[in-house]
Amino acid sequence: MVSRKNLRWKIDEVKTSLGTFKGLEISVGRLYVEDWEEPMGPTPFPSITDLRDWDRKLLSRYRPFYMPFCDLCCLCTFGKCDLTGNKRGACGIDMATQQSRIVLLAACIGVSAHAGHARHLLEHLKEYYGEDTPLDVAMNTDLEAPNTRLVCGVRPRTIGDLEDVLDYVETQIVHLVSSCHTGQEGDNIDFESKVFHAGMLDHVAMEVADIVQIASLDLPKGDPEAPMTQIGFGTIDKSKPVIMVIGHNVLPSVDIIDYLMERNLFGEVEVGGLCCTAIDMTRYNNKMAKIIGPISWQMRFIRSGIPDLIVVDEQCIRVDVVQQAQKIGAPVIATNEKSCLGLPDRTHADPKEIVEELAEGKVPGVLILDPKKVGEVAVEAVLRIAPKRRGFKTLTREEVQEAAKRCRGCLECVRACPNTLPIQEAVKAASQGDFSKLAALYDLCVGCARCEHACPEGFPIISFMNRAAEEKIADERFNIRVGRGAVQDVEIREVGRSIVLGEIPGILALVGCANYPRGGVEVARLAEEFLKRRYIVVATGCAAMSIAMVKNEEGETLYERYPGIFDAGGLLNIGSCVSNSHISGAAIKIASIFAKRPLRANYEEIADYIYNRVGAVGVAWGAMSQKAASIAAGFWRLGVPVIVGPHGSKYRRMLLGRKEREEDWYVYDARTGRRVYVGPVPEHLFYAAETLEEAMVMVAKLCMRPNDTSKGRAIKLTHYIDLHKRYYGTLPEDLPLYVRRESDIPFTMRSEILKVLKAAGWEEGKIETPDPTLLERLIRRRA
Amino acid sequence: MSARLEPWQRAEIPGPKKALVISKPGVVSAIVRRAKRVLLIVGSKAMEVKTEDGDLIDSAIRLGRTGKVQVAVTGHLIGEFIRRGFKGAYTIPLFNLGDRLRDPEWEGLDGKGPYDLVLLLGFPYYYEWLLLSGLKHFAPHLRTISLGRFYQPHASWSFPNTLPEEWRGYLSKIIEDLEVSG
Numbered sequence: 001m002v003s004r005k006n007l008r009w010k011i012d013e014v015k016t017s018l019g020t021f022k023g024l025e026i027s028v029g030r031l032y033v034e035d036w037e038e039p040m041g042p043t044p045f046p047s048i049t050d051l052r053d054w055d056r057k058l059l060s061r062y063r064p065f066y067m068p069f070c071d072l073c074c075l076c077t078f079g080k081c082d083l084t085g086n087k088r089g090a091c092g093i094d095m096a097t098q099q100s101r102i103v104l105l106a107a108c109i110g111v112s113a114h115a116g117h118a119r120h121l122l123e124h125l126k127e128y129y130g131e132d133t134p135l136d137v138a139m140n141t142d143l144e145a146p147n148t149r150l151v152c153g154v155r156p157r158t159i160g161d162l163e164d165v166l167d168y169v170e171t172q173i174v175h176l177v178s179s180c181h182t183g184q185e186g187d188n189i190d191f192e193s194k195v196f197h198a199g200m201l202d203h204v205a206m207e208v209a210d211i212v213q214i215a216s217l218d219l220p221k222g223d224p225e226a227p228m229t230q231i232g233f234g235t236i237d238k239s240k241p242v243i244m245v246i247g248h249n250v251l252p253s254v255d256i257i258d259y260l261m262e263r264n265l266f267g268e269v270e271v272g273g274l275c276c277t278a279i280d281m282t283r284y285n286n287k288m289a290k291i292i293g294p295i296s297w298q299m300r301f302i303r304s305g306i307p308d309l310i311v312v313d314e315q316c317i318r319v320d321v322v323q324q325a326q327k328i329g330a331p332v333i334a335t336n337e338k339s340c341l342g343l344p345d346r347t348h349a350d351p352k353e354i355v356e357e358l359a360e361g362k363v364p365g366v367l368i369l370d371p372k373k374v375g376e377v378a379v380e381a382v383l384r385i386a387p388k389r390r391g392f393k394t395l396t397r398e399e400v401q402e403a404a405k406r407c408r409g410c411l412e413c414v415r416a417c418p419n420t421l422p423i424q425e426a427v428k429a430a431s432q433g434d435f436s437k438l439a440a441l442y443d444l445c446v447g448c449a450r451c452e453h454a455c456p457e458g459f460p461i462i463s464f465m466n467r468a469a470e471e472k473i474a475d476e477r478f479n480i481r482v483g484r485g486a487v488q489d490v491e492i493r494e495v496g497r498s499i500v501l502g503e504i505p506g507i508l509a510l511v512g513c514a515n516y517p518r519g520g521v522e523v524a525r526l527a528e529e530f531l532k533r534r535y536i537v538v539a540t541g542c543a544a545m546s547i548a549m550v551k552n553e554e555g556e557t558l559y560e561r562y563p564g565i566f567d568a569g570g571l572l573n574i575g576s577c578v579s580n581s582h583i584s585g586a587a588i589k590i591a592s593i594f595a596k597r598p599l600r601a602n603y604e605e606i607a608d609y610i611y612n613r614v615g616a617v618g619v620a621w622g623a624m625s626q627k628a629a630s631i632a633a634g635f636w637r638l639g640v641p642v643i644v645g646p647h648g649s650k651y652r653r654m655l656l657g658r659k660e661r662e663e664d665w666y667v668y669d670a671r672t673g674r675r676v677y678v679g680p681v682p683e684h685l686f687y688a689a690e691t692l693e694e695a696m697v698m699v700a701k702l703c704m705r706p707n708d709t710s711k712g713r714a715i716k717l718t719h720y721i722d723l724h725k726r727y728y729g730t731l732p733e734d735l736p737l738y739v740r741r742e743s744d745i746p747f748t749m750r751s752e753i754l755k756v757l758k759a760a761g762w763e764e765g766k767i768e769t770p771d772p773t774l775l776e777r778l779i780r781r782r783a
Numbered sequence: 784m785s786a787r788l789e790p791w792q793r794a795e796i797p798g799p800k801k802a803l804v805i806s807k808p809g810v811v812s813a814i815v816r817r818a819k820r821v822l823l824i825v826g827s828k829a830m831e832v833k834t835e836d837g838d839l840i841d842s843a844i845r846l847g848r849t850g851k852v853q854v855a856v857t858g859h860l861i862g863e864f865i866r867r868g869f870k871g872a873y874t875i876p877l878f879n880l881g882d883r884l885r886d887p888e889w890e891g892l893d894g895k896g897p898y899d900l901v902l903l904l905g906f907p908y909y910y911e912w913l914l915l916s917g918l919k920h921f922a923p924h925l926r927t928i929s930l931g932r933f934y935q936p937h938a939s940w941s942f943p944n945t946l947p948e949e950w951r952g953y954l955s956k957i958i959e960d961l962e963v964s965g
Contacts, residue, residue, distance in 0.1 A: 063882070065878060065881060065882040065885070065917060065921075066917060066920070067878075067881070067914065067916045068916050068917070068920055069913075069916070070796075070797075070798060071797055071798020071799060071800065071916075071920070072798050072799075082798060082799050083920075084798055084799060084919070084920065085919070085920055085923055086921060086923075095920050095921075415792055415793050416792075416793055416794075418792075418909070419907075420792070420908060454793070517907070646907055646909075646910050647909075649909075649913050650909065650913065652913070654878050654882070656878065656879055656882045658882070658883070684879075687876070687878070688878055689876070690826065690827045690857055690858040690876065690907070691827045691858040691859050693858070693859035694827075694857075694858050694859050694876060698876075727859045727862070728862050728874060729861065729862025729865055729866065730862065730865065730874075
């Protein structure tokens with residue numbers, strides 16, 4: 001596709017057979033030059049209702065179960081309205097509808113964050129590299145933008161072509177937010193459909209963001225052998241000036257690295273990042289940039305006193321970063337208009353002046369909206385600030401012990417802690433000189449610092465933990481594979497068949513934030529369990545980092561032990577949050593490249609294919625943000641189930657199947673048109689697990705699909721049964737719903753399972769193995 | 784006294800309808816005795832909470848053996864019940880159970896009819912809070928009692944935030960009452 005917006009021709013005089021025209025002006029809103037041969041599918045640039053029927057099919061199986069956070073609605077001046085017990089408010093809304101509205105608002109915030117991020121990247125990179133920069137996104141790959149092609153029906157060739165795509169996303173977001181206004185949408189299922197729409201848009205927006213930066217900044221292009229880089233607190237050389245970058249938008253970090261390179265300062269300054277900015281800057285330069293850790297490391301790294309200067313861009317940064325930075329005497333540079341933090345705008349000031357202001361402590365920080373200037377100012381400022389901060393001291397053990405003696409034992413810290421960690425007990429022990437309990441909390445703490453704000457003595461509890469865990473922190477050095485970007489078309493061709501037939505038992509996507517119930521080690525355990533079982537494990541964002549932060553006895557991380565290929569037993573660091581689009585993209589590619597289903601603007605059919613055939617499950621064990629909500633929603637619409645950790649229940653709505661309701665689990669056999677029972681596969685679309693062990697069993701179970709061959713189903717059942725026996729101590733009681741015929745039974749468990757099936761009155765063949773579809777229009781021949 | 788009626792996690796403020804406070808353990812045993820079908824749901828923290836019987840699993844097993852309650856276990860704890868010799872418990876994830884409990888037509892884990900009373904023990908505070916919220920709003924046919932030691936505002940009845948020793952005594956008293964009347 002080649003698109004040109006707002007073309008204008010002005011002609012002074014033209015003579016035609018119709019006559020002579022003077023001062024003729026022709027204006028064309030948008031001109032397309034089409035070079036994609038595939039015929040246009042049914043839903044190009046879908047509106048907020050175009051895929052409503054598909055959504056309703058899913059939502060009739062997976063009915064929302066709402067768990068309201070608040071009994072009231074306070075969004076208009078009629079209110080507050082008490083909606084307790086599904087009462088209606090002044091506008092007529094009931095509790096279920098109100099909850100779905102809140103879910104939609106969260107999803108809209110999420111997609112807006114990614115769309116805003118994508119827009120910023122696109123505009124900036126167009127300016128620097130030109131709108132004709134080709135979309136060279138992944139090696140051995142023709143399908144460069146599967147989400148974009150599927151949703152919009154256009155084939156982008158250059159980064160400039162993505163402008164129309166983003167225009168579409170932005171327009172749709174306006175319609176979605178508009179539907180949340182008082183007196184608009186009045187049905188919870190329609191709200192849920194709009195949530196799915198927001199999710200679908202989110203994957204398009206993320207895809208735009210990531211392919212623009214891959215193509216322009218030359219990030220790894222689907223490279224299974226992307227290099228290793230360092231992660232962890234202990235990787236930062238404290239003897240050098242340290243710039244800490246936080247957020248998701250890599251542009252300021254890129255310019256910091258470029259400036260260091262231009263000035264031949266390589267190795268003179270440490271650049272360490274948190275959250276997705278860190279992942280992306282190591283994709284840009286894995287030698288100069290280091291990853292400090294996931295987002296929950298933010299507060300603890302600031303409190304360590306190590307950073308000499310902090311640069312924030314956007315999303316998931318602590319909004320009190322300026323106040324926190326002041327405690328350690330480090331200035332902050334804000335770099336994004338979405339996060340100005342009250343700082344003076346110095347975008348147009350002379351860089352030397354700004355450096356002077358920062359180095360002399362005249363301002364707590366500055367706002368600079370020009371990434372190039374950020375690069376220069378950050379480096380020049382940190383070189384002047386670091387020597388002055390050399391004498392900066394954090395709390396000593398003696399000071400912690402002395403302070404801890406003032407603990408009143410009020411338990412406010414424990415009551416404020418999201419995980420009810422035994423903070424008070426640990427502080428009391430520290431007052432006696434025992435720091436082991438505080439050190440143990442370091443591994444479990446999510447770094448929210450609510451305990452500090454609750455403490456009537458104002459204890460800096462994060463700093464206490466840092467001091468107690470100082471040896472552990474110094475040893476925090478791990479290797480992580482740099483984010484590789486998309487899955488190659490060639491890789492999809494290699495494994496598509498094994499995935500669709502179920503012979504590779506599943507694809508596990510470990511994504512999302514770091515709001516873990518019991519530390520990041522659980523994500524690494526999840527990854528290892530399924531890597532050993534030869535699932536394909538893909539990871540992004542904070543989850544990709546947490547996987548790296550555990551070593552085996554030989555001192556190796558999982559990234560050093562498993563290959564980065566998209567194949568059984570492969571562990572792929574795909575990249576940052578916006579790289580999640582490559583995970584949905586891989587599922588789309590299986591339908592398009594392997595199964596050769598029409599892709600162009602053909603959302604419903606592709607989603608139907610994925611839902612019935614691709615055994616993929618997302619796990620966002622520490623999901624926290626609204627972005628995580630919209631990312632999940634994009635997977636739901638494609639028919640990919642998502643499991644969240646216990647804190648994910650606070651998204652306040654689950655999408656749960658009822659496996660015993662046989663009538664819910666019928667599909668069409670596309671070969672005959674008959675409606676056939678296929679069992680509850682996958683059983684849920686959005687599910688919160690209370691424990692890691694429960695999640696592991698559920699991952700194995702949710703990978704089953706109606707299309708599994710007997711061999712594939714037997715492999716999947718082997719893992720489900722094995723994990724269930726290991727963690728629950730019993731055979732699953734619902735086996736009769738998943739064994740379709742005797743040949744599905746894992747060979748080594750045959751007699752044991754047959755006994756169970758017989759006792760349950762199981763009938764062979766009741767569960768069928770059709771060519772499954774939920775779409776009547778895909779039936780090839782009527783029975 | 785009013786301070787004790789606050790939610791345990793400070794920010795978990797509900798709305799106008801809040802749990803009635805259980806003033807003495809006899810109230811619980813009386814409600815259970817009057818109920819037709821009682822379900823006790825035991826959560827993943829049960830092994831971490833000490834009781835006069837040992838831990839919450841031991842106490843739940845004792846409750847299950849009174850014959851007054853059916854036991855459902857969430858998370859992955861069912862194996863522990865079996866290891867301790869109690870085979871009468873069902874395993875089901877908490878929100879799957881909540882999804883069914885809101886359905887007045889659901890025939891229960893044993894298929895013998897809907898429950899009219901649910902008791903909860905051994906959950907992360909916020910996790911139970913959310914389930915109880917879902918049931919308060921969408922399962923009007925159901926009454927709920929939180930047997931944990933912290934005030935759960937979305938339950939029909941809950942203990943106030945209670946000291947561990949005091950709470951352990953209450954729990955034992957409830958079990959004893961039901962054993963006697965069983």
